Amino acid sequence: MPSLFRPLAIAAASAVFCAAAWAQAADIGRPPAVIPVASEPPPRLVVYPPLAEPLARGVVIVQYRTENLRVIPVFGKAAVDVSPRVGHLHVTVDDRPGTWAHTSGDPIIVVGLKPGLHKMLIELADPGHKILGSETVSVNVPEPKASEAHAH
Numbered sequence: 001m002p003s004l005f006r007p008l009a010i011a012a013a014s015a016v017f018c019a020a021a022w023a024q025a026a027d028i029g030r031p032p033a034v035i036p037v038a039s040e041p042p043p044r045l046v047v048y049p050p051l052a053e054p055l056a057r058g059v060v061i062v063q064y065r066t067e068n069l070r071v072i073p074v075f076g077k078a079a080v081d082v083s084p085r086v087g088h089l090h091v092t093v094d095d096r097p098g099t100w101a102h103t104s105g106d107p108i109i110v111v112g113l114k115p116g117l118h119k120m121l122i123e124l125a126d127p128g129h130k131i132l133g134s135e136t137v138s139v140n141v142p143e144p145k146a147s148e149a150h151a152h
Contacts (some may be wrong), residue, residue: 073087
């Protein structure tokens with residue numbers, strides 16, 4: 001019985017070897033699956049003014065987009081060379097000492113600001129927290145209307 005399986009094993013091994021060799025030959029001239037980070041265009045941050053309707057209720061919603069960088073919750077030196085490039089945002093309100101990391105593509109939402117003029121510094125950072133670009137947004141939170149002062 002063992003002698004019956006030997007020819008089948010040799011045929012299977014030959015087929016696997018030939019398929020692997022053909023796959024490598026087919027990849028000649030094809031670009032790599034990812035572009036080295038050094039060859040990628042620089043990342044860019046575009047921040048839009050706060051949405052007017054929520055701002056009238058005291059809720060600051062800032063939409064943004066990035067180019068050549070995906071915003072995801074990945075940190076550390078090893079992730080700096082990931083391609084396509086990844087990173088996160090640093091958000092600071094009114095030059096306060098506290099800055100937070102925004103790690104999703106969702107809009108930035110801030111509630112609880114007192115009425116008046118505020119500024120938000122939004123920085124594009126790599127996984128090692130190196131700042132790659134920034135935008136500052138002015139936010140004017142209006143006084144609540146008497147009818148909305150206690151609305152929930």
